[in-house]
Amino acid sequence: MKIFxxxxxxxxxxxxxxxxxxxERNQSDVVPxxxxxxxxxxxQNLATLLKTSCYDCHSNNTEYPWYNKIQPxxxxxxxxxxxxxxxxxxxxxxxxxxxxxxSKLKSIISQIENNEMPLESYTLIHRDAIxxxxxxxxxITYMTNLKESLE
Amino acid sequence: xxxxxxxxxxxxxxFISLTAMSCKDNKKENMDEDMHSEMSHAEEMEHxxxxxxxxxxxxxxxxxxxxxIMADYMALKSALVATDQAAAAKVGNKMVGSLKxxxxxxxxxxxxxxxxxxxxxxxxxxxxxxxxxxxxxRGHFKTLSKDMMDIVAITGTDATLYQQFCPMYDGGGxxxxxxxxxxxxxxxxxxxxxxxxxxxxxxxx
Numbered sequence: 001m002k003i004f005x006x007x008x009x010x011x012x013x014x015x016x017x018x019x020x021x022x023x024e025r026n027q028s029d030v031v032p033x034x035x036x037x038x039x040x041x042x043x044q045n046l047a048t049l050l051k052t053s054c055y056d057c058h059s060n061n062t063e064y065p066w067y068n069k070i071q072p073x074x075x076x077x078x079x080x081x082x083x084x085x086x087x088x089x090x091x092x093x094x095x096x097x098x099x100x101x102x103s104k105l106k107s108i109i110s111q112i113e114n115n116e117m118p119l120e121s122y123t124l125i126h127r128d129a130i131x132x133x134x135x136x137x138x139x140i141t142y143m144t145n146l147k148e149s150l151e
Numbered sequence: 152x153x154x155x156x157x158x159x160x161x162x163x164x165x166f167i168s169l170t171a172m173s174c175k176d177n178k179k180e181n182m183d184e185d186m187h188s189e190m191s192h193a194e195e196m197e198h199x200x201x202x203x204x205x206x207x208x209x210x211x212x213x214x215x216x217x218x219x220i221m222a223d224y225m226a227l228k229s230a231l232v233a234t235d236q237a238a239a240a241k242v243g244n245k246m247v248g249s250l251k252x253x254x255x256x257x258x259x260x261x262x263x264x265x266x267x268x269x270x271x272x273x274x275x276x277x278x279x280x281x282x283x284x285x286x287x288x289r290g291h292f293k294t295l296s297k298d299m300m301d302i303v304a305i306t307g308t309d310a311t312l313y314q315q316f317c318p319m320y321d322g323g324g325x326x327x328x329x330x331x332x333x334x335x336x337x338x339x340x341x342x343x344x345x346x347x348x349x350x351x352x353x354x355x356x
Contacts, residue, residue: 099298100272102294103272103294
């Protein structure tokens with residue numbers, strides 16, 4: 001019995017100790033002039049969809065859930081956000097050339113079409129980030145038109 | 152008895168805080184590294200170009216030319232024709248290296264700007280081919296092929312190339328080949344001979 005007590009103590013202390021490790025927070029009040037929604041003047045309904053479903057990991061500003069401050073969740077989120085922004089950052093849209101915009105749009109379209117994005121691990125908790133079939137179609141049409149306008 | 156458990160607790164605390172501290176340090180280093188890897192491709196490429204032009208003075212082997220990039224592309228195409236995911240991934244990664252160390256010294260400023268843009272795009276597609284499953288590899292190959300055609304339009308080619316086109320793939324997909332015969336990289340054995348020669352690009356060297 002005693003050994004269990006000690007293990008429980010150690011786990012508890014480890015958990016508490018973890019909380020002192022700082023993480024980088026992805027938050028910014030400034031929306032750069034290069035932002036996708038600004039540059040393309042995206043219609044409000046689509047802009048809301050993109051903000052809800054994509055911007056948490058693909059922009060400079062994440063709306064963190066309440067549990068984000070609890071380790072090891074923060075690490076997990078931090079890693080996801082870093083990777084997401086590395087692939088594509090909506091805030092930096094206009095820094096890309098037309099060629100690269102077109103490539104990004106192609107990836108956006110195919111990933112949404114194949115239900116690869118938003119990630120399941122994300123929609124598991126962010127139920128509002130799931131696109132309905134009609135929303136999916138609206139976004140794909142919008143992105144396709146945008147892509148064609150670049151070519 | 153109580154004393155023992157108090158001692159254990161204290162020891163455990165000390166141990167954990169030490170671990171936590173060292174974690175912090177590690178983390179910082181990791182973050183620096185990540186920041187580095189987050190540099191935009193364009194920046195990286197500029198670096199690489201600078202590096203390669205520095206090496207240039209003493210060592211010709213450090214830089215690649217359009218011929219090397221084309222050779223990688225053709226190897227990639229063959230892997231896709233054979234529907235060999237692993238081989239395609241390997242060549243994709245190799246091509247990333249060739250693209251990044253491409254030496255543009257011989258081109259005009261205007262051409263260099265264009266080439267940098269194309270190569271930044273092509274690098275990203277090659278990277279994805281290096282880490283994706285077959286269907287994605289083929290999707291990226293389609294855009295990569297377009298990039299290659301645009302590169303050839305600037306650099307010319309030392310071998311005659313055939314621009315081929317298959318209307319069945321994703322609204323139509325083109326690619327480059329050294330041979331006139333059609334071997335379809337988008338479908339492999341499923342539709343090996345689907346496509347036609349759209350254009351012959353004559354050797355310019």
